Amino acid sequence: MEKFEISVTVDNENQHFEIRDYMHHEGEQCKYEVFKDNLFIGSFEPDNHKILHVCKNPGIVPEDVLHQIAEQLEGYNI
Numbered sequence: 001m002e003k004f005e006i007s008v009t010v011d012n013e014n015q016h017f018e019i020r021d022y023m024h025h026e027g028e029q030c031k032y033e034v035f036k037d038n039l040f041i042g043s044f045e046p047d048n049h050k051i052l053h054v055c056k057n058p059g060i061v062p063e064d065v066l067h068q069i070a071e072q073l074e075g076y077n078i
Contacts (some may be wrong), residue, residue: 008068010061017041017069030055034069042066044073 002021007014018035030043032052041060044052052070057063 006069006072008065008072010065010068015065019073032073034066036061042069044070050074 002023004019004021005016006019007016009015015036018038020033020035022029022031022033030045032044033040034042034044039060040058042057043055044066045055046052052074054063054066054070057066
């Protein structure tokens with residue numbers, strides 16, 4: 001598992017999120033998990049075209065924030 005941070009702008013404020021990349025996942029868990037202040041806020045799974053889809057959403061942040069995070073991750077050429 002690798003960890004790194006990304007930032008997205010939410011309501012004109014930069015918010016920082018920790019991404020946990022499970023490079024060798026076997027499908028039992030999502031490939032990317034997202035945390036804010038050690039609180040799980042969602043996870044993503046790439047499709048065959050490497051486009052991320054929400055895998056788990058506990059409702060901590062609005063879904064549009066999760067989509068912003070996914071777009072940011074896709075920009076890293078995952």
